[in-house]
Amino acid sequence: ENVPVTLEINGVRKKLSIDPRTTTLDLLREQLGLTGTKKGCDYGQCGACTVLMDGERINSCLTFAVMLNGKKITTIEGLATGGELHPMQAAFVKHDGFQCGYCTPGQIMSAVACIREGHANTDDEIREYMSGNICRCGAYPNIVNAIKDVKN
Numbered sequence: 008e009n010v011p012v013t014l015e016i017n018g019v020r021k022k023l024s025i026d027p028r029t030t031t032l033d034l035l036r037e038q039l040g041l042t043g044t045k046k047g048c049d050y051g052q053c054g055a056c057t058v059l060m061d062g063e064r065i066n067s068c069l070t071f072a073v074m075l076n077g078k079k080i081t082t083i084e085g086l087a088t089g090g091e092l093h094p095m096q097a098a099f100v101k102h103d104g105f106q107c108g109y110c111t112p113g114q115i116m117s118a119v120a121c122i123r124e125g126h127a128n129t130d131d132e133i134r135e136y137m138s139g140n141i142c143r144c145g146a147y148p149n150i151v152n153a154i155k156d157v158k159n
């Protein structure tokens with residue numbers, strides 16, 4: 008039986024009726040058409056599905072959508088404002104923080120949380136915080152540089 012859920016996604020308030028088995032990742036991608044958030048492993052191991060819930064990062068594949076009631080969700084689609092890239096998006100472009108790009112939305116959402124939570128003080132701290140976001144292309148050094156650039 009579906010459950011009513013009211014939430015805000017990228018600044019837009021929504022009232023939804025949700026199957027309790029639906030993950031936030033599937034809600035975003037399949038029901039709301041927000042396909043910027045990627046499905047890598049679907050079991051909490053890769054970070055491709057990272058979004059922000061009330062400003063804190065979550066793995067959307069591990070979070071049931073019914074848990075979003077009253078929450079504010081930000082996805083990669085919600086970062087840019089006024090036709091301008093978010094500073095972290097611009098820094099990833101500037102520093103080549105990606106190759107194939109599949110992990111990039113999750114990397115950027117984690118990177119935003121990294122700075123907001125005060126974990127971007129040293130390279131080691133950044134690497135530790137970002138360790139849940141896997142990049143098969145190995146763009147890690149450039150990602151660290153992008154985060155440092157935004158921090159400073």
Ligand code: FES
Nearest residue numbers: 048049053054068
């Ligand atoms: Fe969620 Fe991999 S898809 S952590």
